[in-house]
Amino acid sequence: MKERYRTTTVCLSLLILTMVFVAASDRELSRICIPLAFFAGTMLYGAGASYDRKAGKKTACRFQGVCALLFLAAGIFSALRMGGIL
Numbered sequence: 001m002k003e004r005y006r007t008t009t010v011c012l013s014l015l016i017l018t019m020v021f022v023a024a025s026d027r028e029l030s031r032i033c034i035p036l037a038f039f040a041g042t043m044l045y046g047a048g049a050s051y052d053r054k055a056g057k058k059t060a061c062r063f064q065g066v067c068a069l070l071f072l073a074a075g076i077f078s079a080l081r082m083g084g085i086l
Contacts, residue, residue, distance in 0.1 A: 012044040031082045038075030042068050 019037035022029055045068035052061040 009044060009048065012040055012047075016040045016044065035075050035079040035082060038071050038078060041071035042075060044068075045071060 016037050019033040019040065022033050045064045049061050049064035049068055052064060
């Protein structure tokens with residue numbers, strides 16, 4: 001289970017980096033890729049918090065939970081900005 005989680009973490013991290021580089025290099029796709037990168041970060045840290053909670057690591061679980069909430073808030077704000085609400 002631990003090896004599969006690490007593989008998933010690496011793949012999601014690379015996906016987030018790819019989305020950020022696409023967003024930085026292409027103006028047309030940046031409006032879509034930035035919220036997707038934030039939501040991918042939410043999934044990454046949310047999965048990490050869940051895994052650490054099952055492993056009994058309370059401090060790591062709380063840290064990753066806070067990071068997941070920050071990514072979620074950033075994703076929501078960027079999606080609202082993309083829609084013209086903010």
